[in-house]
Amino acid sequence: MKIQILAFLPELLKHLFRKTATVDYPFQKLVAPEGFRGTPVLYPEKCIVCKACVRDCPAEAIEIVPVSETEKKFKMTIHNDRCVHCAQCVDSCPTDAMGMNKEFELAAFDRHNLKIDYVYVKSTPVPRTPIATNTPKTEN
Amino acid sequence: MEEFTVPIGPQHPALKEPISLRMTFDGEVVKHVDVRLGYNHRGMEKMAEERSYIQNLYLTERICGICSHSHTTCFAQGVEKLMEIEPPKRGLYIRTLVAEIERVHSHLLWLGVAGHEAGFDTFFMYTWRDREIVMDILESISGNRVHYAINTFGGVRRDISETQKQTILDSLSLLKQRTDYYANIGTTEPTFVARIKGVGKLSKELALSLCAVGPTVRASGIKSDVRKDDPYAVYNELPFEVCTADTGDVLGRVVVRVNELFECYKMIEFMLKNLPAGDIAVKAPRRVKENEVVSRYEAPRGENLHYIKSNGTDKPERLKVRAPTLANYPATVEMLKGCFIADIPLIFAAIDPCICCAERMVELVNDKNGEANIVSFSDLKKLASEQYKKCGNKPEPVSIAKQLEKIRRKS
Amino acid sequence: MDILKTLLYLFVYPGLLFLLIYSTFCEWFDRKLYARFQNRMGPLHTGQSGILQPIADIIKLLFKEDIVPEKADKSIFSALPVFGLAIVCTAALYLPVWHYSTKVSFNSFPGDLIVVAFLLSLPTLIFFLAGWHSTNFFATIGAVRVLTMLFGYEVPLLLALLSPAILADSWRLSEIAAFYQANPFLLLANILGFCIAVITLQAKLERVPFDIPHAETEIVGGVFTEYSGKKLAFFRLLSDIEMVVGAGLIATVFMAGFPGGLWWGLLNFVIKTMIVIFLLSAMRAACSRIRIDQMVSFSWRYLAPLAVLQIFIIIILKGFLR
Structure with a gap:
């Protein structure tokens, strides 16, 4: 095996005046790519309260409680402190009422600040619009 | 200097995860090694019994951060066998593609760690x-850098578009060029080679008898690779060689991993160019009828083993995970014997240890009479607060067994 | 007037104040270079492009909790950092940076080359004692390694420093510098010695590839494992100043010193020490840490014979010049 003294040196000198590979993070941010799994969000107008997301969430981060039975009002709480950002809720939702945004800076001083509440009226089930991606659904 | 015993770990800069290596030194030479496990118990197997299969998919992903895809694929393969479904070809190709990209990322990470353990921080940084190129590819395919969550039962969750294909192929050429450079540096830089050559020898016979797995056993000249021996997914269609080295030292493990990187690039290119058309997944049932299965998978670190037993409900009866690191511990003890203090981090890092993957349970053993105690969490909490109250800020050696006795008597 | 000048010399320039400021600057320079070699940014936010970062680090350390191990000898444990700092600061006074008189004085006399070399080897002893008195396993191993390494690099360094002195026919730093200022071409004869001196200085400073006594991944903090707070800050400062003095010594002996009075002398000093520090940084970035046995055999198998060869070359050259 051949040995080469100071084999790394040419590469080092080449990089001395090159742009750095790191970025000055809090001041300069990289953009998340298309399809990034950030924070889950609910589009309340589409939700039919089937609770598929609650059942499938591996972190038990979604909670749906009835607020008023007569008005068909419900409250969904997304516990972002528990969320593992797997986007299974998006896959499980039969009406595309769940989505993921690109938010990833979720640090907070209190875990309760990370809770997001949605209070909404249950919508009537509409047949699912066929979309281009053939994402699989698990059936019951 | 006389012989003395020192605990390396559970907190030590060379070990990024908690494990204790009780070493007996004679000067700078290691005489005896004792591996103590059990500093990290996460209760994952028990947790898996209380969750549905689809939830467990994400749980198994979190067994390990580096080989997250390995564990899910291993689990998903097993459950698919139990469900008696067959993922479509395109789904399997994407699954294997992510697996190979993950292998690239894991091996590059390991190269950096090896550099860092040898004090070669520049190599580590580069x-x-x-x-990062690989991480960006993974992020663009799956939506996350670490936990890809691309697997689902019966296929994968996301498709690969033509533009993604092209960007991956473009970055591959850059990666190839860089890997070539690192292969050159890793085997010619005199100070680095001096540190890894002839260090941590593991003979062929010893590697076989101690059941080492992954690059550790391949570096000892044994062609052992689940991808070839027991092909899963689409590995029987892919062109690749099992890389081996016959030196059996850390240098050999570097060579094996670098050569595997080149094999990975070859496979990724092949898969992208021959990606079959069609669906990426089939529907999977929620309930699984009673059966049991053992699933094998070649993770970047070695053979990964999942045993799944189903009982007809939507939750598994039992999930047993054997991570590759556990299989490599006996070989590590053998490798560490007779080495210098300076070689400990390198030899230990050479198996690419992932300690919290391998840890399964905690047991307190009294070292005087060998009596084992299983301590409940509330007992442990009581013990801790009592000891803290007793010694204030000044920690004093207090016999745990004595304290336990006291608590028992009280309650 | 002489007393005032002496006080100025001791406390302002090139004494304590200048040393403190310049050594932190050198640490920043070294860190920044090391980062740029690795395609990183390095210190960035304290002061203009992080130039105050080393000072900030030291101030931060000064305010940290200071723990002395229960079983350690408290007085020696606490005194060692101060002693070490005093020793390297004293060594700095002998560098011919600003001599307000050519007469033999407290800081320039025949044989001060040996005094500086001696003062620079004392910190090694301080490190050894610090490690030994920490009563920590890792610190003890580090202490033993410090001493083992001393036997490796000290002889080649001294031999390398001697060869230019032999050619200049003087043991006084300012005379050696003056000799090479008069005959700059003779510096080329010492190139081999210069390389050996830079490598051994790296070993003396315990930096990669010779950071064996405090190899982080092997023996945690080495001799500094038990040190914290103020004492650790003193040791950090000690290492920085040792780097400046070592670089200054090499610049004096191998690079014709610092001619040109107060201001030009200062400029010369800064540029020449920074060249040496650049070499040290490049070496630190380009190598991996070697084992202690490899280090000792390397210095006795290659460095020491080469240093002897350098002396032979010089002696033969001197015969020709006569």
Whole structure:
């Protein structure tokens, strides 16, 4: 095996005046790519309260409680402190009422600040619009 | 200097995870090694019994951060066998593609770690910088850098578009060039080679008898690779060689991993160019009828083993995970014997240890009479607060067994 | 007037104040270079492009909790950092940076080359004692390694420093510098010695590839494992100043010193020490840490014979010049 003294040196000198590979993070941010799994969000107008997301969430981060039975009002709480950002809720939702945004800076001083509440009226089930991606659904 | 015993770990800069290596030194030479496990118990197997299969998919992903895809694929393969479904070809190709990209990222990470353990921080910085290219590819495919969550039962969750294909192929050429450079540096830089050559020898016979797995056993000249021996997914269609080295030292493990990187690039290119058309997944049932299965998978670190037993409900009866690191511990003890203090981090890092993957349970053993105690969490809490109250800020050696006795008597 | 000048010399320039400021600057320069070699940014936010970062680090350390191990000898444990700092600061006074008189004085006399070399080897002893008195396993191993390494690099360094002195026919730093200022071409004869001196200085400073006594991944903090707070800050400062003095010594002996009075002398000093520090940084970035046995065999198998060869070359050259 051949040995080469100071084999790394040419590469080092080449990089001395090159742009750095790191970025000055809090001041300069990289953009998340298309399809990034950030924070889950609910589009309340589409939700039919089937609770598929609650059942499938591996972190038990979604909670749906009835607020008023007569008005068909419900409250969904997304516990972002528990969320593992797997986007299974998006896959499980039969009406595309769940989505993921690109938010990833979720640090907070209190875990309760990370809770997001949605209070909404249950919508009537509409047949699912066929979309281009053939994402699989698990059936019951 | 007389012989003395020192605990390396559970907190030590060379070990990024908690494990204790009780070493007996004679000067700078290691005489005896004792591996103590059990500093990290996460209760994952028990947790898996209380969750449905689809939830467990994400749980198994979190067994390990580096080989997250390995564990899910291993689990998903097993459950698919139990469900008696067959993922479509395109789904399997994407699954294997992510697996190979993950292998690239894991091996590049390991190269950097090996550099860091040898005090070669520049090498570490450069390999990790180029690892970012792989991480970006994974992020664009799956939506996350670490937990890809691309698997589902019966296929994968996301498709690969033509533009993604092209960007991956473009970055591959850059990666190839960089890997070539690191292969050159890793085997010619005199100070680095001096540190890894002839260090941590593991003979062929010993590697076989101690059941080492992954690059550790391949570096001892044994062609052992689940991808070839027991092909899963689409590995029987892919062109690749099992890389081996016959030196059996850390240098051999570097060579094996670098050569595997080149094999990975070859496979990724092949898969992208021959990606079959069609669906990426089939529907999977929620309930699984009673059966049991053992699933094998070649993770970047070695053979990964999942045993799944189903009982007809939507939750598994039992999930047993054997991570590759556990299989490599006996060989590590053998490798560490007779080495210098300076070689400990290198030899230990050479198996690419992932300690919290391998840890399964905690047991307190009294070292005087060998009596084992299983301590409940509330007992442990009581014990801790009592000891803290007793000694204030000044920690004093207090016999745990005595304290336990006291608590028992009280309650 | 002489007393005032002496006080100025001791406390302002090139004494304590200048040393403190310049050594932190050198640490920043070294860190920044090391980062740029690795395609990183390095210190960035304290002061203009992080130039105050080393000072900030030291101030931060000064305010940290200071723990002395229960079983350690408290007085020696606490005194060692101060002693070490005093020793390297004293060594700095002998560098011919600003001599307000050519007469033999407290800081320039025949044989001060040996005094500086001696003062620079004392910190090694301080490190050894610090490690030994920490009563920590890792610190003890580090202490033993410090001493083992001393036997490796000290002889080649001294031999390398001697060869230019032999050619200049003087043991006084300012005379050696003056000799090479008069005959700059003779510096080329010492190139081999210069390389050996830079490598051994790296070993003396315990930096990669010779950071064996405090190899982080092997023996945690080495000799500094038990040190914290103020004492650790003193040791950090000690290492920085040792780097400046070592670089200054090499610049004096191998690079014709610092001619040109107060201001030009200062400029010369800064540029020449920074060249040496650049070499040290490049070496630190280009190598991996070697084992202690490899280090000792390397210095006795290659460095020491090469240093002897350098002396032979010089002696033969001197015969020709006569």
